[in-house]
Amino acid sequence: MCPWAWGSEPVFRRLRAASAGRVRWRRAYAVLFDDEVEDPAPDPTAETAWYAGYVEEISTHTGAPRAALLTRVAASSWPSSLVAVAAELQGSDVAEGVLRRLRETVFVLGDPADTLDRAVAATRGVPGLDTDRLRSDAVSAASRERVERDRAEARRPVAEVRSVRCDSPHPGSARETPDGGFRYALPTLLVRTPSDRRAIPGWRPYEAYAAAFEELRPGLLEASATLSPAQALEHHRSLTEPERRLLAPGVWPPPGAVPVDGPNGPLWLHPDEASGRLDSSFRPPAGP
16 A cells, blocks of 8 residues: 555566566565554545645656545555455465555555455456455454564564665655554565575665665576566556556557556556456546
């Protein structure tokens, strides 16, 4: 649910493609909106207006889509985090599709998946997904324990991110928490080998991440990890403008691509993805 993390997806998708089969990726869900320790906003309408402006400002840096109308600030990150980790039990492709749907509820639909029902509903139609199993796994003790571990890990930032100096609009220094501790800024990527590590926090270009990989394991990244436009849309099923430019250079759009227009550019859907979404839950609310 972090707009900086949403805007970083083009780079992370390219990194995953360039390192496929040579690294192990693990996400940790930091629980950005923590209803268990934070009090509700005294004026939800004012908070929503402020947050919509905040997301809009970030999108001027990232180019990522934003919703024409944000209905509310997410009440909690717990439901979507639980659903995301539960989806991992059904395989990496399913997990990627589920996580993408959850992100789009905030940044495309403007209707955050901040309850279990909303989170599960947002995932219907993800190829290969067993929705009944997803719901069951999301409310299990194992999923709860996993997100609790992730949340705790996010609140033990490594020393090198406690103070960060760079010219990024989001350098990524660790954030103070209400209890006086710290958590990682989102996103933060930790690249580890058995003997060393690099921390890359905040909003960074692809080259910054690639340099960290190169320092730790020269030659690890595949230099050419792009797909044709048609292949990229077939593989990812949903592409933002920054993603399609970074991941799929070439003549755009490919045949059948369906644009979902937004205030700062379209989201592109594979035709099979669009056919099951535009007639049901995937209908962005109209702007003012």
